[in-house]
Amino acid sequence: MDGSERIVIRDLTPDGWNDLEKLFGSNGACGGCWCQWWRIAGVEHWKDVQGEVARGRLCRQVQEGSAHGVLAFEDGEPVGWCSFEPRSAFPRLQRSPSFKGTPTEGVWFVGCFFIRRGHRHRGIAELLLSRAVEDMGRDGARVIEACPKDTHGRSQPDAFVYTGTCAMFERQGFQRAETSRAGIAVMQRRLGNQG
Numbered sequence: 001m002d003g004s005e006r007i008v009i010r011d012l013t014p015d016g017w018n019d020l021e022k023l024f025g026s027n028g029a030c031g032g033c034w035c036q037w038w039r040i041a042g043v044e045h046w047k048d049v050q051g052e053v054a055r056g057r058l059c060r061q062v063q064e065g066s067a068h069g070v071l072a073f074e075d076g077e078p079v080g081w082c083s084f085e086p087r088s089a090f091p092r093l094q095r096s097p098s099f100k101g102t103p104t105e106g107v108w109f110v111g112c113f114f115i116r117r118g119h120r121h122r123g124i125a126e127l128l129l130s131r132a133v134e135d136m137g138r139d140g141a142r143v144i145e146a147c148p149k150d151t152h153g154r155s156q157p158d159a160f161v162y163t164g165t166c167a168m169f170e171r172q173g174f175q176r177a178e179t180s181r182a183g184i185a186v187m188q189r190r191l192g193n194q195g
Helices: 014-027 052-064 091-095 124-138 166-171
Strands: 007-011 069-074 077-086 107-115 143-146 187-190
Touching: 007 124, 014 052, 014 069, 014 077, 069 124, 077 124, 107 124, 124 166, 166 187
Parallel strands: 107 143
Antiparallel strands: 007 069, 069 077, 077 107, 143 187
C-alpha cells in the first residue's frame, strides 16, 4: 500500500458535503451518478435522474445524515470515497434477481468506491473498505454484501471497477455468496454480532 500511511479516513458527516462535492467534481464521480445508481426507484428512469437531479439528492442525503460513507484524505484533500447503506435503502438491489426475496434485516451493502485520479492503485479503496466494515458493524450490521468486479487478475478500466474487486473483498474476509449468478459476483461477510 504505497503511500497509504499518509491517508486519513473519516466518516461522512452532515457537514462533509463540500469535501464530497470537491472529490466528485463536475462529473459526479462518474457519469453524473452522485451515488444514486443503487437508490433509484422502479418508477424512475436513470437518464432523468443522473446529473444535477442526482447531485441535489446526494447533497440533501448528506445534510440530513441519511447517506453513509467514509472519505479518504491526503494532506487535507479528499482523495477517496466508499458508500454503504442498509441494503433496504437501495431499491435497485431489491429488484435484482440476485437479491430479490432475500432477507434484508441486519444486512448492509457496500455500494461503490471513487478514488481521485493520481491516487488510484495505492490501496486507498481497501483502507476505505476496512473502515466501512467497522462502521457498519458499529451500526448493527450482521451481514455485509457487495457486488465487486471479478477481474481474474486482469487489468480493467477504472470506471468498470467502481464496486471494487473480488480480490480486495476476499482480503477483507468476504466470501462468494450462494446467490451469485453468472457474471455477477455477490460477496458476503458475516460479522460477529449475529445475536
